[in-house]
Amino acid sequence: MRRSVWVRSGIIAIFLSVCSASAQTEQTVQELNNLIDDAIFFTDKYITPATDAAVYQAASGWISTPKKSNLWDFTAGLYVNSFLVPESDRQFRLSNSDFSFFTIEGTDSALTPSALGNDAFVTLTGTLNDEPVVVKSPEGVNRETIIYPYIQTALGLWKGTEVIAKFSPQITLKHVNYQVYGVGVKHNLSQYFKGLDAHKFSIAALAAYSKEDITVEFLDVETAYGNLGFTALNSLIDTWQFQLNAAKEFARLELSAGLILNTSDFQYEIQGEKGAVEAIVPLHSIVNERLREIYKTKSNAIGELSARYQFRRFFLQTSVAFGKFVNSNISLQYKFK
Template sequence: MKKLSILTSLFVFVFSNFGSAQTTAQFEQIGYLLEDALLYSKQYLIPATDAAVYQASSAWMNSAKKKENWEINVGIHGNMFFVPKSDRSFTISNSDFQFLQLEGTETTAVVPTAIGNDDTYYLVGDLDGQQVRLKTPKGVNQETINYPYLDVSLALPSGTELIGRFSTKTNLKRGYYQVYGVGLKHNISQYFPSLEPKKIHISAMSFYSNEDISFDFLDVNTSYGNLGINNLNGIVDTFHYQLAVSKEINKFEILGSFIVNSSMFNYVVSGEKGAIEDIIPAQQIINQLLDTIEKRKTNYIGEIAVNYSLNKFNFLSAFAFGKFFNYNLGVSYKIN
């Protein structure tokens, strides 16, 4: 909180030049309100962005085999993320906040994260004798989060394959989710001739994905106008590295993979600016505060997949596991 206090002090200093001591105190209270919103946003959105990384990691490799040069495959997938109970809620306490308090006599409450249920509570505060009352944001209230996406692959010479995926914005109950990415796969087993007769294949892959997840956030009205922090975005840039080993059994190919990814998280409030922007740049200030929680995370993920080939069609079922669980089902068609 030290860095936040410094920013609040700077915030108060700037606006102290434009009003009386009483006005300065009012701006100080708004600063505390923004810090409380930041504290809430961290615990509310981070489980959802962590989950988004898992959703973007699954089913990139539908086969570890070396494909024929210039072979093109186009596929459509359905992804299902299982929301864990441990990430659906967090506890808030009056002692956590500088401006806001729980309405009523309760001093603590268990509230939903962005991937939690739709329970709501009210938080209140006093700004220059006027009550500020806001409803805590709801979660998606789903045990699974599903989204479709397209992928396209092109087999290049020397056992290399270029793969891309894209999803349109998938509407969630309180926002949306979108992902796109590109990667390169290279067959390693081609360098070990003894593996081919045994129908054992080994491939390595590296890929990049961008995940954009958005949720409705805090609708805060004050006597100075709405704060304009109604929407909260998590934008995640992730680099993935995958090693897969597969075994062919008739028309089936069974794959086992180990995936390591490194993600950079960035959080921003977006959407229509509030009326308070006529007095203070509230969105800019809270986005500067959100920069203080931007950080990198590393995940280790296992994946088991089964691939079934039927003429020019390929059917894939993949299950990823680690901190979370994710299931993917897809079908692709070989164009040439």
């Protein structure tokens, strides 16, 4: 009789232990879901100004001149791009009401830098499986002007058509890596209107595709399960662009104006070494799938003005693109014959 009581007591103890472990696991999974919700919200606020800016940086400078090119004319140029970071895109406001998992340490609301912001930060705290989680929000590039170089080439084909390619090496700014490359086709339109050529007017249209690749240092989340592996956030942007430019020559000086219309698709992916929490839940895969919620497509209308001066086979050019942002570049080009 006593042995039977002990057996029943043992079974009950095991059952209660299993139920307790199951409840604890369920609580942990819910806490992770809340953490993911907060990470998605924060990602959108933090990275969007930088990705919007990247589109502007990639959009300008494609047409060095709308003049008709001759077959096999080849021009190569070194460009230096300069992007002015607007004050309004350098930070955003966080409130505790925005979060399900985190709270802002010491306050209910705070300004925190975007990827284009300064090196300030806020501390976010939460609890995962009854263990504290403390995260420092990511910092920005801490620059008022972002400058980077790139190479652009143009090759003349038949009937006033040119193929254009641009490429920048990967640029490392503070907490941010950036790269852009693309290809376009320009066609001269003024060749069909003889009166325009006679008065030194030229018009051209461009269709182009570019890829912008941005990786930022992100959320370094340490937990009882180890680091969650959110240490880097990558954004890939596919931009399709149409552009119309017109120019007037004054001896060696050419002044031009253009209208740029583009559409960009934005995608995001968390990168970093996976933590031990992956044994409970495939966190990386879940987060990257959830990031699809903030994938977006945006369109821009951008104006562009430029001036190009020729001396022998060299050309010195400066241009400015304007709309939501202001982006400028200066280049030195050489035309091979």
